[in-house]
Amino acid sequence: MTEQRTDFADLVRQRRAELNISVRKLAEQSVDPETGERPFKFGWVSKLERGENTDAPSEAILRALHVGLALPLRVVQEAAAAQYLGMRSHVWSQDRTTRVLAARIEEMSDEERRQLAEIAETFARRRTQSDGNSGE
Secondary structure (H helix, E strand, O other): OOOOOOHHHHHHHHHHHHHOOOHHHHHHHOOOOOOOOOOOOHHHHHHHHOOOOOOOOOHHHHHHHHHHOOOOHHHHHHHHHHHHHOOOOEEEOOOOOOEEEOOOHHHOOHHHHHHHHHHHHHHHHHHHHHHHOOOO
């Protein structure tokens, strides 16, 4: 039996916690920038975070969550693709600014994926340090 993926639900839950906002607040501030509409209710987020079955989110929902969670759209899209379509070819740094792409990543062990994440972290730190030292 295949394990159910939770990449998207985990991203939403973790980012909401980082922002210290409720599911209601997330739903309120998640506006699709293309239509100006709020494409989901807070109950949908609650259901997603509890691990209950939800349909794959529409493009409008992904765009709205990118706004509501203050994350790059590609981060939200890729988490949804991983959870709903089983697509995964990369690992992200903790701050989600750097990713490492790897062929056949699904065949790697958790330890190997953790090592790739550490590589991404190293690059993200170096970039942050060089950005901070650009005036010197």
